[in-house]
Amino acid sequence: MTRRASYRGFTLIELTITIVVILILATIALSVGNRVLRKSEADETVAAMEIATTAMHEWSESMGRHPTYGTTESNWSYMLSGMDDPDAWRYDITIPEDLAGSTDTSTLLAAREQQLHESVEELGHQFWKKMQAVESTRAVMAKIDADILRSEEEGGVRFQCLEDSWGTPIMVVFPGRKWRTDGASSEYNDAEDAGNGCWRDDDGTVRTFEERLQGPARNGRPYLVSAGPDGRFGNVDFSVGTGETFPPDGDDAFLQRSEYQHTLDNIYSYEVRTW
Numbered sequence: 443m444t445r446r447a448s449y450r451g452f453t454l455i456e457l458t459i460t461i462v463v464i465l466i467l468a469t470i471a472l473s474v475g476n477r478v479l480r481k482s483e484a485d486e487t488v489a490a491m492e493i494a495t496t497a498m499h500e501w502s503e504s505m506g507r508h509p510t511y512g513t514t515e516s517n518w519s520y521m522l523s524g525m526d527d528p529d530a531w532r533y534d535i536t537i538p539e540d541l542a543g544s545t546d547t548s549t550l551l552a553a554r555e556q557q558l559h560e561s562v563e564e565l566g567h568q569f570w571k572k573m574q575a576v577e578s579t580r581a582v583m584a585k586i587d588a589d590i591l592r593s594e595e596e597g598g599v600r601f602q603c604l605e606d607s608w609g610t611p612i613m614v615v616f617p618g619r620k621w622r623t624d625g626a627s628s629e630y631n632d633a634e635d636a637g638n639g640c641w642r643d644d645d646g647t648v649r650t651f652e653e654r655l656q657g658p659a660r661n662g663r664p665y666l667v668s669a670g671p672d673g674r675f676g677n678v679d680f681s682v683g684t685g686e687t688f689p690p691d692g693d694d695a696f697l698q699r700s701e702y703q704h705t706l707d708n709i710y711s712y713e714v715r716t717w
Contacts, residue, residue, distance in 0.1 A: 483607035483671070484709060490586045491612065491666045491711045494604055497573055497582040498664065504576050508662055509569070511616035511650065513537040534572050535616060537651070538564045558655075558675065562613045563603075565652075567594065569614045571601045606668035606709070613667040613675060615714075617659040618648030636681065654680050656705070657714035666711035676704025678715065 502508050512533045538561045574580045583591065583602065591602045604612045621642045622632045632648065634641050641649040643658040653659055655677040656667050669675045679701070682688050689696045696702065 486587065486590065487606040487608075487668050487709055490590050490604060490606075491668065491709065493582060493586050494612070494666060495711045497579045500582055501573050501576050501579045504578060509534040509572060509616070509664060510619070511535045511537065511664075512619050535565065535568045535614075559611070562675070563611045565614055566603045566611050567596060567601075570603050571596075571599065574601050604666075606670075608669070608671055608673055610669045610673045613652065613656070613669070614664055615652040615656050615659060615667060616650055616664045617643065617645060617653065617662050618650045621646050621648060641681070649680075656680075656708070656710075660712065660714060663712075665714060668709040670707030670709055672704060672707055674704040675708065676706075677701045678705055 498509075510533050513536055570583075574583060586604065590605045590607060592605050594601055594603050606612060624631075632640065632642065639651075639654075641654075643649050643653065645658070645660060645662050647659070647662055649658055655675065657678055657680055659665055667675065678688075679699075680688060
């Protein structure tokens with residue numbers, strides 16, 4: 443007599459458990475993969491910003507100074523009226539008209555965030571064209587991965603602008619002009635005035651709009667900021683006077699603001715926030 447072989451199939455419970463285990467493992471693998479990819483993109487951005495910082499140093503060495511930033515708009519607190527030095531009116535980088543007079547960062551970020559990104563791009567166009575006009579700087583910039591050094595053309599001039607690995611233009615944050623204390627008369631000397639959006643930073647310069655958004659520059663040196671994976675720069679709303687503490691004492695809700703939270707994945711070319 444031939445004995446028929448007996449086969450036992452999976453029960454519904456066993457199949458369910460198997461599927462659940464596979465899903466868990468797939469989720470873990472996907473999560474790890476995303477973290478690895480994000481780290482790779484962050485590393486690529488950091489490397490590009492380090493090269494760009496070296497290029498900025500080359501430019502400063504060649505010119506004997508850091509790039510200057512300002513405007514002659516009469517309603518702007520960076521105005522240099524009353525100064526005898528004619529060079530004080532010459533800027534390498536001009537504050538975009540859309541930002542002139544805009545000191546309310548909360549309003550800008552909440553209602554006009556796109557305008558901020560457009561201003562970042564406009565500043566980038568000015569800045570990178572200036573950088574690449576110097577041969578030694580141009581040679582350093584050429585070392586940046588072509589995938590994130592985007593080619594642009596403006597007014598018949600071709601130049602390259604730096605993006606991060608997520609496709610967002612890199613923000614260039616400039617310190618303002620030197621704090622004015624030796625004008626022709628007392629009316630030309632500076633005074634901190636929160637109502638006018640005018641603060642003196644520890645490096646002896648006027649705080650610019652972008653410094654208020656991302657934090658004051660150090661030693662009069664511009665710095666670079668990537669918006670990170672979320673593509674949003676956010677703002678720290680650095681509106682404290684010289685010597686005051688930040689974040690504001692006793693304001694636990696301050697750091698929970700969505701605008702502040704958007705800054706937490708930003709990448710800086712040097713550390714500007716010491717809190």
